[in-house]
Amino acid sequence: MSVRTPPRLLDLAGTSLLRDNEASAITALEYLPTELFPPLFLEAFFGRRIETLKALVQAWPFVRLPLGGLMHMPQEETFQAVLDGLDVLLAQKFRPRRCRLRVLDLRNTGQNFWSMWWVEQRKGLIHLRCKKLKIVSMPVGTIMKVLSRVQLDCLQEVDVDCTWRLSALARFAPLLGQMTSVQRLRLSHVRVSEFDHQQQQQQQQQQVVQFTSQILRLHHLRDLHLESPSFLEGRLDQMLRCLKTPLDNLSVTNCQLTESDLSHLSRSPNISQLKGLDLSGISLSDFRPELLQGLLEKVAATLQELNLEQCGVMDPQLDSILPALSCCSQLSAFSLCGNRLSMAIMGKLLRCTAGLPRLREEFYPAPQESYGPGGALHLGRLSQLRAKLIEIMRGLGGPRAIWLSSSPCPRWGSKLRSHEEPFLYHCYVPA
Template identity: 55%
Template sequence: MSAYNPPRLVNLAAMSLVRDEALAISSLEYLPMELYPPLFMAAFSGRQSETLKAMVQTWPFARLPLGGLMQKPHQGTIQAVLGGLDVLLAQKVHPRRCKLQVLDLRNTGQDFWNIWSGDMNHVSSSLLMAPVAEDMSRTKHPLTPLVVYIELCLKTKTSIKFLTYLLRWVQQRKGSIHLCCKKIKIISRSKENIKKILSMVKLNCVQEVELSLNQKLSTLAKFSSLLGKMRNVQRLLLPPIHGSVAEEQDHQALLQFTSQILRLQHLQDLHMEGPAFLEGRLNQMLRCLKTSLYNISITNCLLTESDLTHLSQCRNICQLKGLNLNGVTLTNFHPELLQVLLEKVAGTLEELDLNLCGIMDSHLMAILPVLSSCSQLRVLSICGNLISMAVLESLLCHTDGLSDLSLELYPAPRESYSSLGILHQERLAQLKAELWEILTDLGRPRKIWVSPSPCPYCGDDMCDHLSPNA
């Protein structure tokens, strides 16, 4: 029988009060601070525009995390909130109770609403007083300029229409509003809409850019002029990009793109999925980097041995924390190439993903000594490669001294398959039992995953916290 969780009295009071909009508005001056978030949530869900407009003008916290309540942008609700801000910004003397300094329209702030709604399943007790303490420390600061945080997701016509409305509102109040957009995700294929929206944003505030559509190299080059203006970008995620630098047009497009990468003075994370243009040209990309990378992900593409050599020699990866080469075929590469690359980053590497790389026993044996020296390593994944049981056993022994290693994802041993490549479940179960015994003998609890699938979320092959006492 499930437990009955009755509504809290404070929530019942808020729901009761919001039914009488005139009474709710007239009560705001005397309303206890604790009632503001529940009343705002009740007014928001009921789309009580006048109540929302009035509450914004007396909001007793420094931050209004409105984005945490919005599954989808509702223009009428946003207009009510912005209308309240207009009234507030027009006043020479602001209301005594109002402490509002930040309107946050990002998909954040759920903890704030969970705390005040009494939902204790998602927040720790240490967070209960955090918003109060933070906001009360700012009560003497002036309201203006008001900071508005947004994340741009250029996807559907509806979202673009909403963003256009919001950005025009901000533009018309430049002296009173500071718009801060740290993340941009572009899914829309409309180049006109993208340029229109980005022309209204201060691009030097952007810290993360994600392109989520397959692109031609020539299209990426056209976008790169805007990218070059985002000089504070720290994280760049590129979709599959098609093109051949053997063709003059694509070669010029690559030059245009890399020339703008030179402008990114704070880039730390670089993610490239399926970059067809990189084969034999990785050095051209790497030499444009001006800062040390913390994460580099080059996936599902063809690279040459010279590309891997250039990567291992790149001075910008000496502080690398994450290395992802998922889907980059290394079968025909000299085994020591991986060893040299890992030696370069052994002191800082925390996550290593070599899934579906065509790695053989010789490659893995070559990197075992350096793997054992990766003292910061937390996650190791080599799923989808054909590795023998003997080499897996050796791998477990070599990594036993890595105290931070908390998740290991390994392929089903080669001996689990027939000569025709058919997986034998009984044989796999037997080999797992042998691996369990090895971990028991080693004596340190570990979490490993042994699976014929390269994806750790689509099977029931988890050996959870293998323990020497099991």
């Protein structure tokens, strides 16, 4: 013996309205719950309830009426009834209290509008399945409500671009832990509170643990991108310890890290197979050069893309990592834009990278000698230095394509911009 799910009271009310005479249905519109309007409209439209349709249009509680999505079976009589209802509405000096109608959409769209009321009614029976999810500028409460209808363990790519406090990330963390199939995760702009007293520090630590503990459940995570994660300063090791698989790509950008963070990063067993490393916007100027050198040595066998834009790298740091950089035999793209480098170290860099067989995209800053005492770029001086750099490349032989710029490179799309136009040099010298 099967047990049938009883219909909701709202469903019974809607059916009853149309079963009775149209006059009673029209009278009831003033008190009808908003969620009953779409299913009642469908019943009236396909049931040719002309007077009910006219009244529904005049009391329509939504801004848009996507009629085009219902016109796959043209019914001139019902379509005319909708237009008649609009005529009455336009002729009225004062609109009915509930009416919000502004757009009659006759395009062959709108199926999502009509179908979502079935989804709403059956949300306990079905879940939406998708592989990619992008969340932009939404309160975490709204996100949690929407994701309650998504089969989270089917997600493979998740991109959260919201300006959240750390507390919001902690609330989101349990949902993240259910995304057990996710391979690519990107989080942007999670900030900590401005207060730094002891009690607040303890609370922040608990919230960080709530987030990092859920990383433990992501057994398929390969790409991790964290933009402006201010909460990670001094705590990067907590997240690294929770990684369950080796990463292909790691991006930690536009935040403050400590020497200890960089040290933990270089020793993490889950970064030894990295193909992409992006540390742009992280100040490395005060760090011991051997930390970055050790990190590059760890990933030299697999690294294909390296982004050190706007890292405060100067001649001593770059000079110290050149031996490790020369061992990155798989490197195909490299950016140092936004750093202060002299003409002398630029020459050494070009000689070092000339031995990398796969390197095809190089993005370097204009040499320091290109700038005047006030910091303004001197285009004439830059042109002279350009000629010297090209001579160096010609002497090295082989094809080279180099972007030389006073602004961040276009490939990684830094938000910082300069007023000067960038200089792109294509230099091909036959072997």
